[in-house]
Amino acid sequence: MNLAWxxxxxxxxxxxxxLCGALLIALNERRHHLKFFINLGSVICxxxxxxxxxxxxxxxxxxxxxxxxxxxNWTAPFGIxxxxxxxxxxxxxxxxxxxxxxxxxxxxxxxxxxxxFHSLFQFLLMGINGxxxxxxxxxxxxxxxxxxAASYGLVLHGYxxxxxxxxxxxxxxxxxxxxxxxxxxxxxxxSTGTLNMADLAMRLPAINSDGLALLKIGVTVLAIAFLxxxxxxxxxxxxxxxxxxxxxxxxxxxxxxxxxGVYVILRVWLLIFSGEAGAAAxxxxxxLLWGGxxxxxxxxxxxxxxxxxxxxxxxGAIVSSGILLSVIGYGQPSLVTAGLYYLLGSTLAxxxxxxxxxxxxxxxxxxxxxxALTMEVFTIEEAPDEPVxxxxxxxxxxxxxxxxxxxxxIAGLPPLSGFVAKFGLFHALLNPGVAGSIPTPATWAxxxxxxxxxxxxxxxxxxxxxxxFWAVGKISPPxxxxxxxxxxxxxxxxxxxxxxxxxxxxxxxxxxxxxxxxPQHYIxxxxxxxxxxxxxxxxxxx
Amino acid sequence: xxxxxxxxxxxxxxxxxWLILRPRSFQVLTGLLLMSYAVNLFIFTMxxxxxxxxxxxxxxxxxxxxxxxxxxxxxxxxxxxxxxxxTTALYLVMMIGSxxxxxxxxxDGREPDx
Numbered sequence: 001m002n003l004a005w006x007x008x009x010x011x012x013x014x015x016x017x018x019l020c021g022a023l024l025i026a027l028n029e030r031r032h033h034l035k036f037f038i039n040l041g042s043v044i045c046x047x048x049x050x051x052x053x054x055x056x057x058x059x060x061x062x063x064x065x066x067x068x069x070x071x072x073n074w075t076a077p078f079g080i081x082x083x084x085x086x087x088x089x090x091x092x093x094x095x096x097x098x099x100x101x102x103x104x105x106x107x108x109x110x111x112x113x114x115x116x117f118h119s120l121f122q123f124l125l126m127g128i129n130g131x132x133x134x135x136x137x138x139x140x141x142x143x144x145x146x147x148x149a150a151s152y153g154l155v156l157h158g159y160x161x162x163x164x165x166x167x168x169x170x171x172x173x174x175x176x177x178x179x180x181x182x183x184x185x186x187x188x189x190x191s192t193g194t195l196n197m198a199d200l201a202m203r204l205p206a207i208n209s210d211g212l213a214l215l216k217i218g219v220t221v222l223a224i225a226f227l228x229x230x231x232x233x234x235x236x237x238x239x240x241x242x243x244x245x246x247x248x249x250x251x252x253x254x255x256x257x258x259x260x261g262v263y264v265i266l267r268v269w270l271l272i273f274s275g276e277a278g279a280a281a282x283x284x285x286x287x288l289l290w291g292g293x294x295x296x297x298x299x300x301x302x303x304x305x306x307x308x309x310x311x312x313x314x315x316g317a318i319v320s321s322g323i324l325l326s327v328i329g330y331g332q333p334s335l336v337t338a339g340l341y342y343l344l345g346s347t348l349a350x351x352x353x354x355x356x357x358x359x360x361x362x363x364x365x366x367x368x369x370x371x372a373l374t375m376e377v378f379t380i381e382e383a384p385d386e387p388v389x390x391x392x393x394x395x396x397x398x399x400x401x402x403x404x405x406x407x408x409x410i411a412g413l414p415p416l417s418g419f420v421a422k423f424g425l426f427h428a429l430l431n432p433g434v435a436g437s438i439p440t441p442a443t444w445a446x447x448x449x450x451x452x453x454x455x456x457x458x459x460x461x462x463x464x465x466x467x468x469f470w471a472v473g474k475i476s477p478p479x480x481x482x483x484x485x486x487x488x489x490x491x492x493x494x495x496x497x498x499x500x501x502x503x504x505x506x507x508x509x510x511x512x513x514x515x516x517x518x519p520q521h522y523i524x525x526x527x528x529x530x531x532x533x534x535x536x537x538x539x540x541x542x
Numbered sequence: 543x544x545x546x547x548x549x550x551x552x553x554x555x556x557x558x559x560w561l562i563l564r565p566r567s568f569q570v571l572t573g574l575l576l577m578s579y580a581v582n583l584f585i586f587t588m589x590x591x592x593x594x595x596x597x598x599x600x601x602x603x604x605x606x607x608x609x610x611x612x613x614x615x616x617x618x619x620x621x622x623x624x625x626x627x628x629t630t631a632l633y634l635v636m637m638i639g640s641x642x643x644x645x646x647x648x649x650d651g652r653e654p655d656x
Contacts (some may be wrong), residue, residue, distance in 0.1 A: 138618055138621070141622075141625075142621065142625070145625045145629065148629075149628070149629060149632065152629075152632060152636075156636070156639075159639070159643075160643075161643050161644055161651065164636070164639055164640045164643050164644065164651060165640070165644070165650065165651035165652075167636060168567065168636055168637070168640055168649060168651065169649070171629075171632070171633050171636060172562065172570055172574070172633070172649070175574050175629055175630070175633065176562065176574070176577070178625075178626075178629070179574075179577050179578060179581045179626075182581045182584075182585060182622055183581055183584060185585075185618070186581075186584055186585040186588050186615075186618075189588055189614070189615070189618075190588045195614075
């Protein structure tokens with residue numbers, strides 16, 4: 001018996017970037033267009049595969065909507081299982097969309113300022129996709145390291161002093177976080193004897209109190225590593241510096257990488273510490289809730305305080321992480337649904353915003369920088385040669401409108417998806433779905449913070465917009481090549497689609513959340529997945 | 543035995559933490575190396591120590607799991623060593639690049655009094 005062909009699609013998001021990245025190393029840098037189109041082809045394949053996996057997870061193709069791929073054909077607690085469920089497929093799709101935009105944007109200029117951009121980009125995708133698909137803590141570590149190693153290279157891409165300075169700190173922090181990750185994994189293995197997440201969740205109710213204490217320490221240490229990646233206060237001070245220093249397409253991918261940390265927290269916490277976990281149920285949710293809220297405060301204050309556009313985007317990403325972490329920590333299924341919707345919208349908008357910032361920088365004449373003396377003007381050291389290619393008409397109108405669109409989503413104002421997301425969050429917070437429950441102080445605090453962070457974002461973005469578009473005096477419309485304008489339009493259009501199609505999207509996310517909150521199906525499915533008998537196995541059976 | 547192991551891991555890790563808080567990039571690199579040694583030792587013991595257990599090998603009959611050493615920590619520690627080694631080497635390259643571009647080996651890329 002062989003696997004159906006589409007079952008192998010689960011493996012494609014990991015294998016395809018690996019092979020493409022390796023192939024691209026061998027190609028000479030002078031064949032730039034060829035490299036670009038191979039990269040683009042791979043990313044578009046990933047997009048199609050992610051969409052197909054999403055369809056397979058949601059259409060009843062797989063029982064319970066969970067596809068299991070047993071790598072090397074070993075049953076689950078022993079071998080490594082890759083899992084595609086609704087959440088993983090959704091994140092794969094988000095990754096592919098953002099990667100397409102970042103890649104298109106890099107075509108004119110950014111992919112040419114250094115070597116091996118395309119290979120590193122593919123390896124980054126491999127790491128991110130693997131982290132979404134894997135179901136084993138140690139395998140997760142390996143994919144995290146692949147992702148981080150590629151991101152180190154990409155952050156340094158177009159080597160200059162700013163990037164080196166920011167990169168040194170970024171690498172040191174991530175290496176330390178990786179060590180914590182390993183300590184956490186070791187402690188979890190010591191206390192439970194397994195690293196497979198489903199097996200871990202199954203063994204948890206039976207664990208004795210000594211083992212439980214060890215496990216809690218292990219999970220806490222592990223969580224510190226993920227929380228450092230998702231920039232929870234006080235572990236997120238590294239983030240704004242690196243967002244400012246990295247080139248725009250790379251910074252857009254970094255937005256996604258903070259969401260990988262959030263994804264893992266969501267996955268691990270809801271699987272291991274859900275209601276069925278016995279004595280360990282509910283462990284750490286309060287820490288996530290209050291830590292997330294502190295992150296929102298830190299991010300909002302940072303947005304108000306920062307004048308450099310890159311830092312503004314960095315603090316915007318911190319606010320978004322904070323909201324997501326407190327949503328997970330709040331521990332209410334309907335809130336997670338709204339939180340996932342918020343994740344989609346805010347990731348797309350922040351990605352578009354970061355790409356847009358660089359185009360806006362071109363508007364600013366040197367005079368504007370002198371006027372705003374307090375502004376930290378960040379200079380790109382490699383000579384910004386005039387980009388070539390077809391320019392689009394109405395460049396100023398395009399920049400202004402796109403900026404307004406991004407600002408509306410990031411600040412959560414109507415009519416775009418940011419507003420729908422915040423409305424959903426408030427609706428879920430005020431209607432817990434349990435009769436007779438009243439909102440607690442934590443509910444009010446979270447609502448107040450979400451509102452205030454929206455206000456802070458509005459003020460900061462308005463100030464930046466007014467200074468850029470109105471207060472600089474006479475500005476000549478910049479030269480905008482099509483390939484740099486198209487990705488921003490694409491991302492913003494997707495946000496509009498998210499708003500218009502909010503009903504179906506939220507219904508999908510509701511099913512996703514329901515899966516996450518009933519881990520028993522997941523555990524049964526993963527652990528009962530049969531191996532494919534090989535030719536030798538058949539002989540033995542006879 | 544436990545005491546020796548615990549002391550070794552503790553001293554390595556403590557020295558590593560002290561070193562990564564120092565201002566020179568070479569000190570940070572050494573600190574990261576020491577910490578990764580400590581973590582590797584820690585994974586290898588995985589919370590308990592066994593002696594006199596042979597490695598898991600294929601023999602004529604099925605081995606009794608209670609008499610052989612747990613093979614998983616060995617596999618994990620090998621992977622961790624390789625990855626840790628590669629990323630530390632990468633940091634070393636960065637460090638040299640930073641020294642060349644900025645002219646200082648301070649972790650901020652500039653001397654504090656400048």
